[in-house]
Amino acid sequence: MIARTALLALLPIVAVIALTQRRRLTAIIGMGLFSFLLAVSYLLLHAPDVALTEATIGLGLITAIYVLAIRRTGRLTIVADEAPGLFVREGDRIVGLEHEILARFARHLGLDLSVQFVPHRDVADLVRSGEADVGAGGWVPGEEAGVFATRPHLDTALFTVGGAEGEAGEGVPRVRYEGYFADLDPKSLYTAETPVTLDLARFLAVRRSDVPDGSVTRHPQPRGYAFVVNERRRDLHSALDAYIERLREDGELDRLTRRFLA
Amino acid sequence: MAFSVGVVLFGIGLVAIAIRRDLVIKLLALGLTNAGSILCLVAVGDRPDARVPICAVCRDAIYADPLPQALVLSAIVINFAILALALVFVMRLVEQYHSTDSRHIEDLVQRDLDARGGP
Amino acid sequence: MILAVLPLSRFVLGLLCRLSERTARLLAAVGWCLSAALTIFLIVETRDGSAITVGLGGWSADLGIVLRFDAVSAAVCPLVLLLELAVLLYVRRDAPRPVFYALLQFLLGAVFALLLSQDLFNEYVILELLTLVGFLLVGYDRRPSQVWASLKYLVLASIGMGFFLVGVAVIYRHTGTLNLGLLAEILADRPEAPWSVLAATLLTAGVAVKAGLFGFSQWLPAAHSAAPPAVSALLSGLVIKMGIVVILRLSQVFPLGTTLQIFGAATALLGVVYTAYARNLKRMLAFSTLSQIGYLVLGLAIGTPQALAGVLDYAIAHGLFKGLLFLAAGEASRAVGSGRFTDLVSNRAAIPNATVGALLVGTLGIVGLPPLAGFGAKAVLFGSHPNVFVATIMILTSIGTAFAFAKLLPLFRFRRAAPRASHRIAAYAVLALPILFFVPLTGVTLPSLQLGSGLRPLLAVESVGAIAIGVLLHRLSARRTPRLPRRIFFLEEAVLAILIGLLLVYLFLSV
Amino acid sequence: MRPRPFHLLAIVCTVCVVLVVLLAFHSVDPETAPHATYVERPVAETGATNRVASVYLNYRLYDSLLEILVFFVAVLGVRFYLGARERPDVPPLAESEVVRTSAALLFPLAVLLGVYLAALGQISPGGGFGAGVIAASGLLLTSIALGIDAIDRRIRRNAIERIERGALLVLLLLMLLPLPLGHPAFTDLLPKGAPGAVLSSGAIPLYNVLIALKVVAGAWLILRSFVRHRGEI
Secondary structure (H helix, E strand, O other): OHHHHHHHHHHHHHHHHHHOOOOHHHHHHHHHHHHHHHHHHHHHOOOHHHHHHHHHHHHHHHHHHHHHHHOOOOEEEEEEOOEOOOEEEEOOEEEOHHHHHHHHHHHHHOOEEEEEEOOOOHHHHHHHOOOOOEEEEEEOOOOOOOEEEOOOOEEEOEEEEOOOOOOOOOOOOOEEOOOOHHHOOHHHHHHOOOOEEEEHHHHHHHHHOOOOOOOEEEOOOOEEEEEEEEOOOHHHHHHHHHHHHHHHHOOHHHHHHHHHHO | OHHHHHHHHHHHHHHHHHHOOEHHHHHHHHHHHHHHHHHHHHHHOOOOOOEOOEOOOOOOOOEOOHHHHHHHHHHHHHHHHHHHHHHHHHHHHHHHHOOOEHHHHHHHHHHHHHHOOOO | OHHHHHHHHHHHHHHHOOOOHHHHHHHHHHHHHHHHHHHHHHHHHOOOOOOEEEEHHHOOOOOOOEEEEOHHHHHHHHHHHHHHHHHHHHHHHHOOOHHHHHHHHHHHHHHHHHHHEOEHHHHHHHHHHHHHHHHHHHOOOOOHHHHHHHHHHHHHHHHHHHHHHHHHHHHHHHHOOOEHHHHHHHHHHOOOOHHHHHHHHHHHHHHHHHHOOOOOOOOHHHHHHHOOHHHHHHHHHHHHHHHHHHHHHHHHHOOOHHHHHHHHHHHHHHHHHHHHOOOEHHHHHHHHHHHHHHHHHHHHHHOOHHHHHHHHHHHHHHHHHHHHHHHHHHHHHHHHOOOEHHHHHHOHHHOOHHHHHHHHHHHHHHHOOOOOHHHHHHHHHHHOOOOHHHHHHHHHHHHHHHHHHHHHHHHOOOOOOOOOOOOOHHHHHHHHHHHHOHHHHHHHHOHHHOOOOOOOHHHHHHHHHHHHHHHHHHHHOOOOOOOOOOHHHOHHHHHHHHHHHHHHHHHHHHO | OOOOHHHHHHHHHHHHHHHHHHHHHOOOOOOOOOOOHHHHOOHHHOOOOEHHHHHHHHHOHHHHHHHHHHHHHHHHHHHHHHOOOOOOOOOOOOOOHHHHHHHHHHHHHHHHHHHHHHHOOOOOOOOHHHHHHHHHHHHHHHHHHHOHHHHHHHOOHHHHHHHHHHHHHHHHHHHHOHHHHOOOOHHHHOOOOOOOOOOOOOOHHHHHHHHHHHHHHHHHHHHHHHHHOOOOO
16 A cells, blocks of 8 residues: 555656656656556556556557667767758758768768757757767857867857947857747847847848848957867767868868858 | 546646657657556556456455456557657658757748748 | 448458559448448438447447447438548549558548447547547648648647546546446436536547637647648548537537537637638638537537537538538649649639639538528528527628638639649539538438428528628728737647636536 | 746646646545446356456457557558658667677567467456567567568568458457357357366457457567667657
């Protein structure tokens, strides 16, 4: 009786823990554990047939297909936000400089490339948690903990847009744009109260649409686009760095840059 | 007790479907809602002092009701069928949009529809 | 035992459809003929208003599952057959894969099974089967918009079925039976127990998702407009009706009158507003299904025998003209290359004459021009003395429908030298003829539907008046159409809407 | 995750729904005895001492059949939507020798357990569905050890499909068979035997074996598709 009550009380707790996980694999394994506890509860509820079915289907079959669906062996997983010229969706294809570099890098390692578009703010998070191997999509390195940035492969600059004139610049809180590139709306950007900081690729895309010039400040210090890799994946980090260096040395990087960004 | 836990699990699943944006997590939560309703159904046939309904002559004691248990066997299988098919569809969406974020996919679908003059 | 053959034969045929498209088509024809023969036999047997009951496996209703062929089944079975025939003729040219025919057989088997079912859990399993088959059919072309629409459909329908299952648990806990007939007897003694209100709430809310009631129906427009035309016709014409049939059965057990009235009115109004301002033909038809569902539910809310007959009439009529409209709209959009009204009107020369004719018949049917199908069915509903609220909503819906479909007026031009002939005339004829001769046909075959009893000359004037007002409003209204919010059809918002809807149902039922 | 008004609204509504259900459900005496309709029926009626099996495969066989159809549709759908483009060569999942050996050892065990559960479903907990899934997971283990192509070479996919369809077809025909024979009950096809014996309860063991066959084939087809397409999300 006590065992039954305790087990039943445990079920919602396990479910909540499993469903608040950030990593999908952890969530799936958590739900597998939940199914196991549920099967035991069915035994204690005098339903051995149900317990057996739940154990085989809920615990076995469902967990198996979900793990199979997300488990990537032999894949290089990229998380990225779209960035014009660097990493963009065209129909069901992806094109851009960064995509091209990573696709060649994956081929170099003998892996399949798998891309997942996520909001800009989630890129570092997903790389840090190990959900993805490499983060990309117009990433300008800052002081993110837990991730390594590769050496920059392309120069860029930061721009601050919006807010009252002259306000932007030193001392003003620089809110980096965090959402999907797809959601970037020039109108609301230029009329926003707080100034928003954009990198060159996104800034150009916003400028191209015919919105009146708001207040725009160009940040003086030079920056560069880079990829991010998990801190623990030193091997991947150095391999990617070396690969980009090689591309730069034989002039291929310049050719690609001209092809995608000219 | 078991019925209440079932309803609570159902609720947790619903909240997770509504606020988690990742489709894989949403499907896991959908599995949880179904598991909750199944637990409710098992619970109504049971009592703490009942026995397992396997017996030749079942008269001398209280037995758990076999009907809800038999129904639940069907429900568990249906739950699996739903989760498997939904997962396959998510795989197709990922292939197309490279995203499992429901909001993002919704935006992209709307844009595709607008571009092509609707379905 | 013959009743079991009706659904089971379809499942057998579905299993056999695998080798080639030709055999699959042959099997579909066999299935149709078999079902048609059985249906005719059963309708003749039950002409006097009786019902045929069979306990499967020889068990009675308190132990096993009982199938029952009653007036509801007798009314809907012919619609099923007509729509199936039209869809089979329509897809012939597309040469779909055998898997399409297999899914079609499973869908129809499930529809027949549901029409015969009298058992709550049995209905749960069949509704899930319908959900899954419908889900696969909506995504049949595997376009991402279809895949996404059908994924939303699956998630929401599955949540609804979860509520339904909890409702089944509550019912079984307190009554010990799942059979609707036995349940009605038990509940006749104590209708107002808190658990019976709870069970009614959960069951109704669960089915409402499948039936497309306001608040529960956020998946419907996307799924019905994204699906291939033949599938849209089946979904709008049949699958949605299955939800209505279950609600009808529930309303005979639980006192759902007020709840259905409010939700029916809300569904009808929401549907009409979105129909009026849709910019795309298939999307407009999907929203119009919503408003017509509201109409049906309002009829159920009246609850008298004549109103129920009217609901069945209208369900048949709607199945016919919505099926026809979806099929014709599919061909028109394909011929023009776009479903937008502006594109359709500017390229109307590309649409074959037969398709235009089908659209015209469907439109006249749906707006209720006497003496076509829509009018005949509405006449019975109006003849059942609805209260002022219900009558007002019904008239508003009629006007709104006429207003919306007036957008199609520029398309109705026939050309002497047609650019292309349509290959689908047979499919259109199967549905168009019953629409044109609805009143005499149903009067002869299904006397229980009480057609004719509500036909008054005044009603014809009112109906034409409503159409005239609708068309006039369309002429007067500004060219620019407002953009209605799309956000309420997103997945997360839809889940929230279901929750709020469930609370409202509980509120209305317990007051 | 930052809380937003929408999230709060969703949580509040769900809590309301949960409270409504719980309060209304517990408004009457919560601890009455369960209904005893089915345990009180004489065992001779179906011959099965496992009363769940007697409900599942006799009184409510129709539901079970529909449920297996749902499973069949799921298999059909998974194969239709995943099968269109198969990646040619998928390496074994496990690289280590230990995993391979243990997987190879576990396979016969899984099959044995499956056979046991299917054959004795009428007198002990089990039944065809669980049995089929267990046997199919045995195949999954083997595919982990040897690679999916090794299994595909040994068991042709056509054969599996035929088993799946055939088993279900036989089930459906058994359901329709009583019609020309004038038999009322599903399980009257075979003798009832002594309650508790291995060969008893009329056709229930037969149904269990057929369901197990159908499920092992169906579950393997699903698992196989997912192994071929693994890691696609």
